Amino acid sequence: MPLELLTIPARSDNYAFIVHDAESGATAVIDVPDAAPVQAALVAHGWTLTDIWLTHHHGDHTEGVAPLRALYPQARVSGAAADAHRLPALDRQLKEGDSFSFGGEDVQIFEVSGHTLGHIAFYMPGSGYVFTADSLMALGCGRVNEGTHEQMWESLSKLAALPPETVVCSGHEYTANNAKFALTIEPGNEALKSRADAIAKARAKGTPTVPSSLSDELATNPFLRAGLPSVKAALGMQDASNVDVFTEIRQRKDRF
Template sequence: MALDLVTIPALSDNYTFLLHDSESGATAVIDVPEAGPVDAALKDRGWTLSEIWLTHHHDDHIQGVEELLSRHPARVTGARADKGRLPPLDRALSEGDSFDFGGEEVFVMEVPGHTVGHIAFHLPGSAIAFTGDSLMALGCGRVFEGTMDQMWQSLQKFLTLPAGTTLCSGHEYTAKNAEFALTIEPDNAALKSRADAITAARARGEPTVPSKLSDELATNPFLRAADEPVRRNLDMMDAPAAEVFAEIRRRKDGF
């Protein structure tokens, strides 16, 4: 039986997610920008929180954990490499580690760049990945702590996932990301179509997250740094893909 996935807006432009197994009753929340919206979503559905999974240490992803735990005792999972900057962890994991949730295996991916201890959670059985602020809808996180090369290598890991994977990222940045992406590939028909759909969705007040990896492969400039149209538009045909990525990230930082 498929797991239930719920997308919950939080703060001004964050997202948190609930993942629920109806057979066992297990419920996980992935990142906790604030406790209130999670409480409300649990109450509306009659679910009991059993797990908290954290992608990275930034306050807008963890600041609601303590309050949430005061009402919902739950097992907290995060990166072993960053346990000193995360809330107290019951389960500290690294690249290649896995655990069971609702009868499915959850794999941990280390994806440094945005932070040096950033991780993602991949559930192959449900074709879902929780990517936090690493790979995002039409974008990627700013490189705050790691290096450009680290972020590029992290993004390459997502290319190994099936194209139909649902990507649950941490922010509603997609409209701005689309505006920037069009400066990199103004003739990309798939990107133009997606940008129009994003504008319409936001006008209706609908989230643009999660997204599909297949859409990111076709439209996200940060995944397309090795592709000829992007290289040509940047006049970087002979540059290594990592250098092309770094140039795109620098341009986005100043956009």
């Protein structure tokens, strides 16, 4: 059985995630935009925080770490070795290819630079969860702020190769706007149109649109689909490289 997963809305449009193993009591939070909603969820479930996993250095993913760690001083903080100089103090520094055990499962580390340099993702193959923050997002991907478009395409390609049933836990509620943009790239994509309708209904009810399934992202997310002949043709870029098509889509989204 997968470990228990909670989606925690925070700030205006952020998400943190909590993973809990009932047998051992191990409890990890992935990114901490704000300590208060995370603490409230822990108290509501009677859980004690044992781990804090950080994907990248941006404040809207890390600003709650200090107050949360004051409440749970035993919590072990893990993040990218490459980002250690600008993350909260790390107890465990991680890099591509590293793994560690949590709740009886392996946690594998992927470097997913592009949005930032040093961005990492945490993949739990046993439970089928991947925590991608601002790399692969629901119907989108993060802006290429520090890295290159080639790096971001490589990062997304790495995540796209995971099993399609993987649950993608991303960091923001941007999905409705992402859907509107995606329809400008593939207006005839029936799976995308159906997903856009479902997203609009969910948001009307205040329901989060994350996590999402990787299979849905592969079928509808234009940033994962940049290498498809149909997408290249729609953009008039039939002979372009996958990276060039991704770059065009990302730049269009930046202006959207």
